[in-house]
Amino acid sequence: MALKKIRAVQFGLGPIGIECMKWILKKPGYKLVGAIDIDPAKIGKSLDTIMGEKTKTGIVVSDDPKAVFAKTKPDIVLHTTQSSLKKVFPQLELIIKAGINVVSSTEELLLPDLQNPTLAKKIDLLAKKHGVSVLGTGVNPGFVMDTLPLCLSSMCLEIQSISVRRELDAGKRRLPLQKKVGSCLSAAEFQALKKQNKIGHVGLRESLELILKGLGWKADKVVETLDPVVADRKLTTEYFTIDKGRVCGIKHVIRALKSKKQVVTLDLRMYVGAPESFDLVEIDGTPPIKCRFTGGIQGDKATVAALVNSAPRVVSAAPGLLTMKDLKLPLGFDPRIVS
C-alpha cells in the first residue's frame, strides 16, 4: 500500500495550535500545509519565525481560510480557536464547504446537540453534503470524563452508577489555566464572574450527556455546582502569589439523577496547591471497576494528542458530525496511511 501523508492546516495559533503544529511537523504521517489565525501580530508572518527553532515550512500565516484551502487542498483542518460552538460556526462552515474534514478543540462541539441542536443538525447536513467528517475532542471534554468511562463501561454487564473525579494542581500548569480557574480573585469577584458564566470548566455538561447518550440512559435531573476553592495558606506559583483567603481554583461538579439516585457524577477540581494530581474512574456495576491515574492525564499535551491522533480516524470516517462514541477506538498510532 502506498504511504500517503495527511495534509493538515492549523486553524488557530494559540498555545494549543502551536503545539499541534510542532507534532504535525514531527510525525512522519503528516504534512503541515497551512496556518490560519486572525491575530494581526501573526498574519503575514513566517510560520517558521513564530515556531522558532529549526522549523522550515516556508508557510506564511494567513487570515484568509478560503485562499489557504484552495491553494493547499488539505485532508484535515486542526481547529483550535474558541469554546463556543456559536462563535466558531462560521469558521467550521468555511472549512466544511471547502470539502475538508475537521477535528476541533471547541468544547461545545463534543456534543453540539446539547447546547444547540439546530446548529448541530446544520453542521451534520453540511458535512454530509460535502462528504467530510467533523469531530470535537480533547482531554477534557473528550476523554477523561466521557470517552474513557464509556470505554471502561464495556466491561460491565450492569451499571448502577459512574463517577469520575479529576483533580489537578493548577499551579503546575500554564498561565492561562491558572487564570482560568480564578486564581487571586476574592470570593465576591468569583461569584460575580460565575453569575456572568465567565468562570468554570467548559464542557462538563457535554461530558455528562455523552456518557448518558452512550449508555442509553435518560436522567430525571441534572444538577451542576460551581464553587471556588479558597487558599488555606499563601500559595506561590511561577506566575504569582495567592494570599490566604483568596480563590485558588474551582470545584466544578455535575450530577445526573435518576429516581433520586446519582447515576453519573463528574467532579472536577482544578486549583493551585492541590496536593496531588490524579484521575479516578469508578463504576458501580457488575463487575465493579475502579481505576486511578497517578499524576492524572496531563491536560495540555493530552489535548494536543487527542487532536493529532484523532485526525486519521476523522479523515477515514463516514461523513457527518461525529462524537467520540461514534468514532473507531481512539489510539495513538502514527498515521502513515490514509485508508
Added chain:
Amino acid sequence: MALKKIRAVQFGLGPIGIECMKWILKKPGYKLVGAIDIDPAKIGKSLDTIMGEKTKTGIVVSDDPKAVFAKTKPDIVLHTTQSSLKKVFPQLELIIKAGINVVSSTEELLLPDLQNPTLAKKIDLLAKKHGVSVLGTGVNPGFVMDTLPLCLSSMCLEIQSISVRRELDAGKRRLPLQKKVGSCLSAAEFQALKKQNKIGHVGLRESLELILKGLGWKADKVVETLDPVVADRKLTTEYFTIDKGRVCGIKHVIRALKSKKQVVTLDLRMYVGAPESFDLVEIDGTPPIKCRFTGGIQGDKATVAALVNSAPRVVSAAPGLLTMKDLKLPLGFDPRIVS
C-alpha cells in the same frame, strides 16, 4: 426511531455461554432466539431446564446450526466454544454463510492474521460476500492487555513503551481457571505440558500484536516466557489444596523488542494465593500514563460483558473480519436500537 431488539443465538453452552444467555435474557435490547451445543447431555433438552430459575424461553438446545439459523433468523451469534481458530472455523463458516454476524470469545480470533493469515483472509472474504461482520473479543485477550492500552495511547504524542501487568488470584475464580493455570502440578508435569503447548494463556501474542498493529509499530523480535508460580506455603481454595512446592499458577510474559529496547511488555500472572488482584497499564510517553485497577477487571463477568456489549457494534459495522481497533468505541450501552 423504532426500537428493534437484537435477535441472538448462543453457540456454545459452557459456563461463559450460559452467562451470556442470562444477560441476553435480562437486557431489554436483546431477544434470545436459539441455543446450540454439541454436548449430548444438552441436545434436545429445554434451555429453561438448563438455565434454571425462572427462565421461560421455550427454546430447545440443538446441535444443528443450519436448522436453528433458518428457523430463527438471528441478527447475531454469540459464539463461545473453543480457543483455536482452526477448530472453530467450520462453525464460523456455517454462521457466516447463513448471513449472520458473529461475536466470538475464540482467543485466536482477536487477531486471526497472526496465527493463520490464510484462514483470516478466507473469513474476511466470506463475511464480506455474505454482508456480515465477525469479531473476536473478551476481557483478555480483547480488552485489558490490548484495547485498553491502545485507547489510553490516544492521549500520548510520543510513546517510548507500553507495559501492562495483570495479576489475579486464581484461587477466587471458577474451577476451570484454577485447573488451567496448572494448580497442584509438579514442576516437571508443568514443563511437560508446556512442551506440548497445553498450558499458558491463549491470546497473549494476539494482544501484543494488536497493540503493535494499532500503533503502527514493527518489532524486531518477540520474546515469550512461561513459568510456573510455585506455592511457597500450603494453599487451600474452594476446590482443592496445593502443597508447598507444587505449582499454583503461571507467570506468562511476552515482550516486543525494537532496537534492543522493550517497547511492549505484557506480564500476566494468574496464581492461587496472589496477595491482590490488579491491572496496571503504564505508558512511557509524552505525557506519561500510569493507571491501576484496584482488584483488577474481573475476568469471567467482563468477558461476558465484552461479548454482549459488542454485539450491537458488530451488527451495525461494515461487513468483514474486524478487530477491536477497527470497531467503534466499546461501551456498555443497552442496545435497544439497531442502526
